[in-house]
Amino acid sequence: xxxxxxxxxxxxxxxxxxxxxxxLGTFNNAASLLRVTDLLADxxxxxxxxxxxxxxxxxxxxxxCDPVPNELGCVTPFIGDFAAKAYRRxxxxxxxxxLVGVYTQGRSGADVREGVALVLQLIFQSxxxxxxxxxxxxxxxxxxxxxxxxxxASELSFLVTAGPPDHELLRAASAGELxxxxxxxxxxxxxxxxxxxxxxxxTFATEWLDLGQLPKLPKDSALFPEFSADAARSMQRATEDRxxxxxxxxxxxxxxxxxxxxxxxxxxxxxxxxxxxxSPTHRGKLIRNQLLCQQVPPPPPGLIVAVPAAxxxxxxxxxxxxxxxxxxxxxCHMQMDPLGFAFEHYDAVGRYRADEGGxxxxxxxxxxxxxxxxxxxxxxxxxxRQLADSGAVRGCFARQWTSFAFxxxxxxxxxxxxxxxxxxxxxxxxxxxxxxLRVIRSEDFVQRHVSE
Amino acid sequence: xxxxxxxxxxxxxMAGGAAALPCFRLLERSASGATDYPLRLLTLFxxxxxxxxxxxxxxxxxDFTFVFENSMLAVLEPFKQKLLVIDGLDHRxxxxxxxxxxxxxxxxxxxxxxxxxxxxDSRGPSIEQFLADKLGGDTTLRSLRLGVGWxxxxxxxxxxxxxxxxxxxxxSFRLVFGDGAPMLPGDSAAARALANRSTVVNxxxxxxxxxxxxxxxxxxxxxxxxxxxTALSAIERRLHGLATGKSCAAPKPMSAVDNPDAxxxxxxxxxxxxxxxxxxxxxxxxxxxxxxxxxxxxxxxxPYAGVNMNTHLDVAHQVGEGKEGANLNxxxxxxxxxxxxxxxxxxxxxxxxxxxxLLDHTMILWSNELGDPAxxxxxxxxxVVAGGTNGRFRMGRYAKYNTVGGYDCVAVQPGAPGCxxxxxxxxxxxxxxxxxxxxxxxxxxxxxxxxxxxxxxxPGILA
Numbered sequence: 001x002x003x004x005x006x007x008x009x010x011x012x013x014x015x016x017x018x019x020x021x022x023x024l025g026t027f028n029n030a031a032s033l034l035r036v037t038d039l040l041a042d043x044x045x046x047x048x049x050x051x052x053x054x055x056x057x058x059x060x061x062x063x064x065c066d067p068v069p070n071e072l073g074c075v076t077p078f079i080g081d082f083a084a085k086a087y088r089r090x091x092x093x094x095x096x097x098x099l100v101g102v103y104t105q106g107r108s109g110a111d112v113r114e115g116v117a118l119v120l121q122l123i124f125q126s127x128x129x130x131x132x133x134x135x136x137x138x139x140x141x142x143x144x145x146x147x148x149x150x151x152x153a154s155e156l157s158f159l160v161t162a163g164p165p166d167h168e169l170l171r172a173a174s175a176g177e178l179x180x181x182x183x184x185x186x187x188x189x190x191x192x193x194x195x196x197x198x199x200x201x202x203t204f205a206t207e208w209l210d211l212g213q214l215p216k217l218p219k220d221s222a223l224f225p226e227f228s229a230d231a232a233r234s235m236q237r238a239t240e241d242r243x244x245x246x247x248x249x250x251x252x253x254x255x256x257x258x259x260x261x262x263x264x265x266x267x268x269x270x271x272x273x274x275x276x277x278x279s280p281t282h283r284g285k286l287i288r289n290q291l292l293c294q295q296v297p298p299p300p301p302g303l304i305v306a307v308p309a310a311x312x313x314x315x316x317x318x319x320x321x322x323x324x325x326x327x328x329x330x331x332c333h334m335q336m337d338p339l340g341f342a343f344e345h346y347d348a349v350g351r352y353r354a355d356e357g358g359x360x361x362x363x364x365x366x367x368x369x370x371x372x373x374x375x376x377x378x379x380x381x382x383x384x385r386q387l388a389d390s391g392a393v394r395g396c397f398a399r400q401w402t403s404f405a406f407x408x409x410x411x412x413x414x415x416x417x418x419x420x421x422x423x424x425x426x427x428x429x430x431x432x433x434x435x436x437l438r439v440i441r442s443e444d445f446v447q448r449h450v451s452e
Numbered sequence: 453x454x455x456x457x458x459x460x461x462x463x464x465x466m467a468g469g470a471a472a473l474p475c476f477r478l479l480e481r482s483a484s485g486a487t488d489y490p491l492r493l494l495t496l497f498x499x500x501x502x503x504x505x506x507x508x509x510x511x512x513x514x515d516f517t518f519v520f521e522n523s524m525l526a527v528l529e530p531f532k533q534k535l536l537v538i539d540g541l542d543h544r545x546x547x548x549x550x551x552x553x554x555x556x557x558x559x560x561x562x563x564x565x566x567x568x569x570x571x572x573d574s575r576g577p578s579i580e581q582f583l584a585d586k587l588g589g590d591t592t593l594r595s596l597r598l599g600v601g602w603x604x605x606x607x608x609x610x611x612x613x614x615x616x617x618x619x620x621x622x623x624s625f626r627l628v629f630g631d632g633a634p635m636l637p638g639d640s641a642a643a644r645a646l647a648n649r650s651t652v653v654n655x656x657x658x659x660x661x662x663x664x665x666x667x668x669x670x671x672x673x674x675x676x677x678x679x680x681x682t683a684l685s686a687i688e689r690r691l692h693g694l695a696t697g698k699s700c701a702a703p704k705p706m707s708a709v710d711n712p713d714a715x716x717x718x719x720x721x722x723x724x725x726x727x728x729x730x731x732x733x734x735x736x737x738x739x740x741x742x743x744x745x746x747x748x749x750x751x752x753x754x755p756y757a758g759v760n761m762n763t764h765l766d767v768a769h770q771v772g773e774g775k776e777g778a779n780l781n782x783x784x785x786x787x788x789x790x791x792x793x794x795x796x797x798x799x800x801x802x803x804x805x806x807x808x809x810l811l812d813h814t815m816i817l818w819s820n821e822l823g824d825p826a827x828x829x830x831x832x833x834x835x836v837v838a839g840g841t842n843g844r845f846r847m848g849r850y851a852k853y854n855t856v857g858g859y860d861c862v863a864v865q866p867g868a869p870g871c872x873x874x875x876x877x878x879x880x881x882x883x884x885x886x887x888x889x890x891x892x893x894x895x896x897x898x899x900x901x902x903x904x905x906x907x908x909x910x911p912g913i914l915a
Binding site for chain 2: 035036037038039040041042045048095098099101102105109110118121122125126127128131133135136221222275277
């Protein structure tokens, strides 16, 4: 989306759900990455058509030249420049000729505008725009792939700003300067000052805390008439703002995020709750998966998984404990529920509640099986402090962020030159933006391993 | 503008939208006197498992009724000659490959294949995609996949990747009927528009080919590009369909709404999706379709069914012997689904094809994620086949399989009568046998589908 926005600044983008990432690399990559299915391809072609029409309304200012005296002399260079910007690299001669051929088809029997619109229609849905390659040069065949300067520029720009490289970065790339860690860092520092860098960080927060689904979650409209997709989106924005505030205006430490109340943000608690109830299980699972980097297996087959029905006089906690008293259930539930109990003062849409329908709330619990994060707590603030004090939690967070940055699980093969900055973040010697700069300086940033 | 006004307008648009479409293909066909109608396939998914006493018809194999107190399927009584109720099939592949609950429940119904652990994918295609690859060649859409209400598609590609479904009726409408009027002979503007689009698709394919030539592209990444290529071919095929006048005439498109999955819109969306689906079959735009209601383990309240509560935790999970309150809520949930199935059958039956109706030339497999919902189990999952099936299946029957001992025995009651403690699982036949029978009905010479361990077609089912 940002790549399109950069190409057609000022033209409103049609609504389409773009997949989160679209890299094409030498790794067998995470499953969440772009898959262009028949429905997505159809959506893309629609968007491309609309966008091409609106982008060519002001043709002379788009082209930057007058096509009347010398049509091809004006249009051909424009096509080449526009496509190079969209594809984030220089074009091959074959590509250039193909694009001009498309122009000729669109132009025939019509006018210059329709010809240009048809080329843009192609560019806006081109695989070269959609996918970011991390493949190195075509003739490179070693086990290590050195990214091309243009790939490196894209990598850096998408990481910091979630958008394509700007003019200055592309200049540095074509001058061959990005092989220097100092230049990469200077470029990254420059980009961090842009507004888009804040939005990129917000995207990470949303993915890390799994908030993206919130506007679509079913909530009982009788109990929560004020909850709507719009309300959910503004809750989500508030959480992003808090995250951005700590990273860009604050000290950028995980401790400040957690102790500042990130986990009791309404969007976080509403996104991990049922339509009516608070769901200690879902909230506990969030802590287990995303803050402790531990996986909880799904319920085994043939197990009675009926959570006791809502009984007057029983709190959600009591219902869950009855359920988990079954030994078949407790093995897994005990990894989640006791963590989730910390948030029992927050209802299914994340609002604070002093009691649960008149019943006393017990928000005590215990972290187990999590190294230095272990221990008992009473309430969400206490749990947040406990997590903030844990090196395991900080290490997990650093790995989560690095995986996000690379679009791949951080494995041993990848993390060689990253080990040191990860350790330093864990020891609270680095802020998140300092970690980002260290990642950008690292050897792992400029090369990729080829997977089997 | 008030919210309710928007909604009324939407419902009206839906009601008037896809009701009666002129169909070019159909007219062509009846003019030429052709009587050989192709068999269409629809896979239909609803969640939550069942409660057998209220799902099973009363009576014998050929003389049965759905009409009794609290019957889930009562509304299907008029169609029972075109139904085959199958009682006693397990989704064995789910538990015998270590799959669990809703995860495997949203993979196995139409694949009979194991879920790939920790993923959303399957170890094989779903049956309608498998057949679409073999037989879907000359239709405009290879397959059509529709959803209603926070649904999840149960369709998988040949490589086992889950395919998305379209939840917005106005978009499924556009997929089937195109963006505008069909092209008429001599319409040079429309011809140029089509030629332009083809040019773009060809250029996209060329660009994709160049990317595929990178020597060190990882295998999974190459597969992504292959899928992209397939998607472009699908667009190409639709363009070709438009150019050769194979598409249907498009009436006014329906109004869009912000969140078609919300309970307010589900009833209207369901009917609109069924209307699009019916016309897509009638006009031979596609022969293979999938329709899924809600996701597996859906928590969405269903106020329109009289169940304004969490249908997963407060209904499905509470079902069981002696738990009549929950059982009757599940009955309401299923009665609503059955009502939509009845509307579907009625819509298909209203379209004449030769001496019969479209319903006669259709096979629908209605399946579920679970059997007994409270135990998350894939034992005795409810299966209903509907449609005339071109005479390939012996319809109008209530077929019981595995009626001896342990019939409703579930793993968590190893001591119950008929339940063998040593063999907690594997009581009943694998539903793969049903999928194999369906493939044979579609002329495929196969004995297994996605799971070599379960060979052979379900006995007594093929005509």
